[in-house]
Amino acid sequence: MSDSSPTRVLVTGAGGPAGIAVLRSLARRDDVVLLAADMDRYASGLYLVDAGARHLVRPGLSEEFVDHLVGLCERERVDVLFSTVDVELPRLAAERKRLAAVGTTLAAPSLETLEVCLDKYALAQRCTGVVRTPRTALLGETDPDSWDYPVIVKPRRGAGSRGVHLVEDAAALRALGSDEDILVQANLPGDEYSVDTLADADGTVVAAVPRSRLRVDSGVSVAGSTVADPELEETARQVAAAVGLVGVANVQLRRDAEGRPALLEVNPRFPGAMPLTVAAGVDMPSLALDLALERPLPASVPFRELAVVRYLEDVFVPLADVVSEEDAR
Amino acid sequence: MTTALGELDLLLTDHHVHSTWSDDAVSAPMENLVAARDTGLASIRMVDHVRTTTTWVPGFLAEISALPRVEGLEVLTGVEAKILDASGRLDVPDDLVVGAGGVDRVLIADHQFPGPDGPWSPRRTLEELAAGLPAEDALSILVTATVRAMERAGRGQLAHLFSLLPKIGLHESELLDEHVAAIADAAVRTGTTVEVNEKWRCPGPRVVLQLAAAGVTLVGSTDSHEATTVGRYSWVAEAASATRLVGTR
Numbered sequence: 054m055s056d057s058s059p060t061r062v063l064v065t066g067a068g069g070p071a072g073i074a075v076l077r078s079l080a081r082r083d084d085v086v087l088l089a090a091d092m093d094r095y096a097s098g099l100y101l102v103d104a105g106a107r108h109l110v111r112p113g114l115s116e117e118f119v120d121h122l123v124g125l126c127e128r129e130r131v132d133v134l135f136s137t138v139d140v141e142l143p144r145l146a147a148e149r150k151r152l153a154a155v156g157t158t159l160a161a162p163s164l165e166t167l168e169v170c171l172d173k174y175a176l177a178q179r180c181t182g183v184v185r186t187p188r189t190a191l192l193g194e195t196d197p198d199s200w201d202y203p204v205i206v207k208p209r210r211g212a213g214s215r216g217v218h219l220v221e222d223a224a225a226l227r228a229l230g231s232d233e234d235i236l237v238q239a240n241l242p243g244d245e246y247s248v249d250t251l252a253d254a255d256g257t258v259v260a261a262v263p264r265s266r267l268r269v270d271s272g273v274s275v276a277g278s279t280v281a282d283p284e285l286e287e288t289a290r291q292v293a294a295a296v297g298l299v300g301v302a303n304v305q306l307r308r309d310a311e312g313r314p315a316l317l318e319v320n321p322r323f324p325g326a327m328p329l330t331v332a333a334g335v336d337m338p339s340l341a342l343d344l345a346l347e348r349p350l351p352a353s354v355p356f357r358e359l360a361v362v363r364y365l366e367d368v369f370v371p372l373a374d375v376v377s378e379e380d381a382r
Numbered sequence: 383m384t385t386a387l388g389e390l391d392l393l394l395t396d397h398h399v400h401s402t403w404s405d406d407a408v409s410a411p412m413e414n415l416v417a418a419r420d421t422g423l424a425s426i427r428m429v430d431h432v433r434t435t436t437t438w439v440p441g442f443l444a445e446i447s448a449l450p451r452v453e454g455l456e457v458l459t460g461v462e463a464k465i466l467d468a469s470g471r472l473d474v475p476d477d478l479v480v481g482a483g484g485v486d487r488v489l490i491a492d493h494q495f496p497g498p499d500g501p502w503s504p505r506r507t508l509e510e511l512a513a514g515l516p517a518e519d520a521l522s523i524l525v526t527a528t529v530r531a532m533e534r535a536g537r538g539q540l541a542h543l544f545s546l547l548p549k550i551g552l553h554e555s556e557l558l559d560e561h562v563a564a565i566a567d568a569a570v571r572t573g574t575t576v577e578v579n580e581k582w583r584c585p586g587p588r589v590v591l592q593l594a595a596a597g598v599t600l601v602g603s604t605d606s607h608e609a610t611t612v613g614r615y616s617w618v619a620e621a622a623s624a625t626r627l628v629g630t631r
Contacts, residue, residue, distance in 0.1 A: 058548035094408065104610045105581055108406040125406045127464075127493050128431065130504075130549055155494065156504035156549065374610050 061130055062342065063088040063157075065110060065122070066137035068096025070325025075135050076101050078331050078338035085342070088129060090122075095375075100368045113141035119148050127155035133345045135160045135338070137323050143167045160345040162300045162321045169296050170321040173236055174209050176296070177316075183295045184288050185315035187239040187307075193231030197223035205238045241315055243308025246280065248289035249330040251337050252298040253350045260335040260354040261289040261304075264326060267360075274326040278360035279333040288314045296321075300344060301337050329361040392622060396613045397427035397458065398489065398541060398577055398603035403442045404430040409609035411445055419452045421613035427539075427601075429460040429489055433473045436461075443485065462489035462541055465496040468523050470530025480536050487575070489541040495520070495550060496527035507550040517556055525561045529568040538574040540565070542605060544589065545582035554586045562589050566596035577603035580618045587621055 062079055066072035067089035076098050079085050088106040089099050092113075099107040108125060111118045118141070126134060134157050136145050145152070146164040161167070169175050177189035192206070206229065207217040219240060220226045229235065248263045263285040268276040289304040296302075296319060303324040306314040323338065330337055333356040340350055399414050400407040409417075411428055418426040428446050432439065439461060446459050463473040472488065480488055494501035502510070511520060524546070532538045543565070544554050569576055576598050578590055582605065585593075594600055606612045615622075 090406070104608050105604075105606065107408060107608055109408055110406065121405045124431070124433075128406075128491075130493075130545075153505065154501075154503045371610075 059084050059086045060132045060342070060346065061086045061088065062133045062135065063090060063108075063126065063129065063131040064098070064135045064137065065090045065141060067091040067098030067101075068093050069098075069137055071137035071323040071327065072096075073098045073101065074325065074327035074331070075137060075323055075338040077328065078336055079342060082339060082342075088131065090125070097368055100370050100374070104374060113138050113144065119144055119151075123148065123151050123155060123157075126152060126157040131157045133158050133160050133342055135323070135341070139171070139320075139322060142322060143171065158345045160300060160341050162296075162298055162302060166297050166299070166302075167321050170302065170319040171210055173207065173318050176319060177236075177238075180292055180295050180316050184291045185309060185313055187241050187309070187315055187317070189236060189238045191233055192226075192229060192235040192237055193233050195237055197226040200226070200237065201239065203240050205240045207236050207238065209234045209236050238317075241307040241309050241317075243310070243312060245305065245307045245317070246282075246285055246314070247274070247324060247326065248285055248304040248306060249301070249324060249327065249335070249337060250289045250293050250298065250304050251301050251335070251340055251344075251350075251354075252293050253344060254299055254347070256294060256297060256299055257352070258290045258293050258298075259340065259350050259352070260337070260356065261286040261293070262330045262333060262335050262356045263289070263306075264329055266326075274324075274329075275363045276361065277326055277329055279329060279356055279358050281356075281358050285314050288316070292316055292319060301341050326361075326363075328363075329359065330356070332361065333357055333359045391424075392578060392600050392602040393615055393619055394422070394424040395426075395602045396421075396423055396604050396606070397425065397460070397539060397575065397601040398429050398462075398579065399426055399606045399612055400430055400462075401428060403438060403445075404607070407607040409607070409612075411449060413609040414606070414612050415449050415452065415455075415457065417609040417612035419455055423455060423613045425456040425458065425601075426612070427458040427460050427487070429462050432461040432463050432475060432478070434475055436475050439475065439478060439485065458486045460487040460489050460539060461485050462491050464491045464493035464501070465527050465531045467496050467500050468498045468527045468530075470496070470527045470532075470534050472531055472534055487537045487539045488535040489539045489577075490528065490531045490535055490574075491541040492524065492528070492544070492546040495546060496524065496531075498523070504549045511551065517552055518558065520550070521552065521557055521561055525557075525564055529564055532568045532572045532574045535574070536572070538572060539601070540569070540574060540576045541603070542579040542582040543576055543585045545579065545584045547584075554584070554589055557589070559592070562592045563596070565589075566593050566598050569593065569598040570596060575599045575601050577601055578618050578621065579603045579605055580615050581605035583617045583621075590621065 068091045089102045090108040090110045203219040263280040266274040303320040305317040401411045495507040
């Protein structure tokens with residue numbers, strides 16, 4: 054595109070906190086025209102952009118999702134696509150060339166990075182020996198009597214806190230059967246941190262901003278603070294290097310019995326709590342846009358310690374502006 | 383002087399309105415119809431995106447023809463397709479009927495650069511320009527493909543003409559008068575209408591004036607994907623009144 058024409062950015066998952074965080078960050082740039090998409094007509098982020106820039110998309114798991122989104126990007130002349138939905142990311146990353154052929158750059162880590170992050174067992178194997186990791190095994194391949202209880206059980210693949218629970222003893226673990234898609238992980242006793250991490254095109258980490266999650270509601274941090282802790286930052290940097298991160302990911306760490314940070318998982322996308330990181334000095338959506346546009350990033354971006362409490366906000370729109378039920382097809 | 387525009391003030395027309403038949407639009411045809419009535423339009427063209435594999439055109443036409451009549455509001459139909467290559471081939475289904483029993487017009491869209499070997503992405507086009515393709519030649523390829531597409535479409539409408547240019551680092555000011563004249567000649571010869579497009583703010587006043595002077599029928603277009611934007615003009619209204627295409631409103 055020419056330097057004079059604004060960059061057209063489409064954000065999917067406009068109903069989620071991550072989508073809204075990206076939209077709000079990029080709305081501050083005067084060189085950007087924002088478009089928003091979601092599968093749900095009531096997704097609040099749709100109503101943060103101009104009426105003409107609201108689009109419905111198919112569910113990320115549906116067969117026609119990619120064809121449809123590529124078509125949308127072509128017609129709407131989308132320069133950069135931000136997907137904030139877990140299930141969309143690998144499908145879009147696999148079609149990066151098709152998107153590029155219609156002039157759209159996908160602002161997301163590589164498919165290889167996504168695949169290793171979205172498979173928590175592969176991630177634990179990749180990072181063992183690089184950073185501290187809790188003992189991790191597949192449910193069907195481990196002896197229940199060999200663990201200290203309680204242990205964490207969670208889906209091998211999955212987003213957020215869905216399906217994650219504590220198991221109190223070997224009998225209860227045995228009762229879960231031998232599902233290969235379930236992970237058993239040592240339950241670390243310490244505090245948990247989310248480290249928002251941005252790596253440039255060479256994989257150099259530009260910023261790693263640890264956040265403590267002071268209160269979590271439905272997997273989303275509703276109160277938190279940034280934490281200046283070089284050990285947390287360094288651990289996230291090592292994880293980013295191990296998974297080959299280019300772009301933004303959220304590295305989840307927890308302190309072990311010795312108080313040392315260990316890796317729980319990596320969410321290779323923007324977290325819902327991103328506004329805190331932005332407010333603390335690191336505007337990752339904006340930096341990720343510059344990265345997608347192949348503009349140089351600063352070598353490092355500092356942050357300050359800052360706390361946040363969050364609340365639901367209302368978007369008021371005329372009745373006629375709300376997409377009605379009959380529109381569904 | 384007010385240039386003749388045919389039967390309708392272009393601000394009373396919206397000849398590019400998408401509905402839920404397009405993958406990504408949010409309003410149903412009925413809602414767009416109501417919006418057109420409430421905005422006071424005299425003519426609306428319901429348009430949805432097609433490609434070669436599209437099969438739903440008969441269903442779309444059936445839904446439009448079943449809409450209630452609104453006095454004083456003409457309802458027309460169309461499908462929008464991109465120009466695939468320099469020969470002006472259009473991305474429409476083989477069995478598309480245009481005219482009686484089919485869609486009223488095919489909207490011809492510059493979604494990609496129509497290269498000799500197929501659609502070029504903006505990046506590819508920029509690379510070709512950087513590697514020595516003169517801008518004037520690129521514009522000639524685009525104009526020639528557009529003229530050929532008009533001939534192929536039969537009854538066409540140029541959608542957001544030249545909206546591609548900023549994306550490939552070019553500007554309408556680089557068009558030669560001959561380029562615009564070729565478009566105008568073909569539009570008159572083939573009965574193709576040309577949109578003045580609110581969403582993409584194109585074509586600009588110079589092109590619009592040259593087309594109008596040549597007798598091309600110009601129509602208003604919001605390229606709406608949501609009923610609230612149907613028939614709502616700001617850039618088009620200013621451009622139209624500034625160029626005396628319509629009286630000040």
